[in-house]
Amino acid sequence: MREHSRHPAGAASWGTAARATLHCLTGCAVGEVLGMVIGTALAWHTAPTMLLAIVLAFLFGYSFTLYAVLHAGLPLRTAVRTALAADTVSITVMELVDNGVIALTPGAMEAHLSEGLFWWTLAAAFAVAFLVTTPVNRVLIARGRGHAVVHRLH
Template identity: 45%
Template sequence: MLAAPLAGLADALAPFRAAVVPALSDPTVLAAWAVLVALALGALLWDLRTRNAAIPSLMKGVWTLVVLYAGPFGLAVYWRSGRSEMARDSLWRRGARSTAHCFSGCGAGEVTGVVVLVGLLTIESTLATTLGTFALAYLFGYALTVGPLLQDGESLGTAVRDALYTETPSITVMEVVAIGTDVLLAGEATIGTALFWGALIFSLSLGFAAAYPINVALIAVGIKEGMGDPTAMDGASAI
């Protein structure tokens, strides 16, 4: 059962839930989405191999996860902000790459959380599942920042402080929206239902959209640097 405050919010958002749940509960819709994801992933991997091989391996992994989570939407973000063929970089494109970086780690934590807690451990408490998923999303999100900093020679303490300072605002907004939406739409769904997976996919993309302006703002004020400019890679040519 939802806690009282969440129940009140759920009542207020009932029209939204009624509008989207039927589509998210339809196995045919889920199967069609899986086909679109497969096509988008194939296009991404082809482009990374044939035209953007110089992109760092970290960002190749990031874009792969983004497309797995968000399908054609994720591919569109990559096409507009992650390729060396961009005519020029911009604040908005840096914000998209930074959000994609955050999204890849947090999404992995969220998917792991709901699958393990609901699917494997069969935890029935919405509150326990929500808190556990939040914790894993933060853990995975911070790890994706701390790891590269350690590889660059930063001490563990400095790397953790940097991750907390730069990533907490965007992770928090992303996960409040994503997990909140998932609970609203599929709080009672089990792992074997189309709604469980449909709501998870839909909520992840909403989390990306919510965190994007936060990352743009953090870059604009100098809190975050954003991910590297693909047009500056060796062999890049703008078109």
């Protein structure tokens, strides 16, 4: 029996929320790192680098869920709606938090790819985003929203 199905209606475990957040973080991290690497390598200023990272985080975050629900047999239109419903709030919170951490870390946006500050700031930002987004996902799942939409399809 799956963990999320052992809980009464309206309840969501921390484990289920953490797994949903980790799934979201994986897609976001791929896009975010790619965007930051591209922007930094091209010596872009802060705003365009962050914008690219955010766009790619959403793209990869949605793509990971889209792949999973298409693989489960959903038609494309339904799969897109499901991915949007499952991930929009989670990715939005994650992006606000991790980009906030990066923006508030002195020197992080000016750090080069070869510098530890660049990579440590990204890692710390993802950790903080995970800690902030997990309770958000727990509430969403308990209300039948967010990743609960995907779980109903499996």
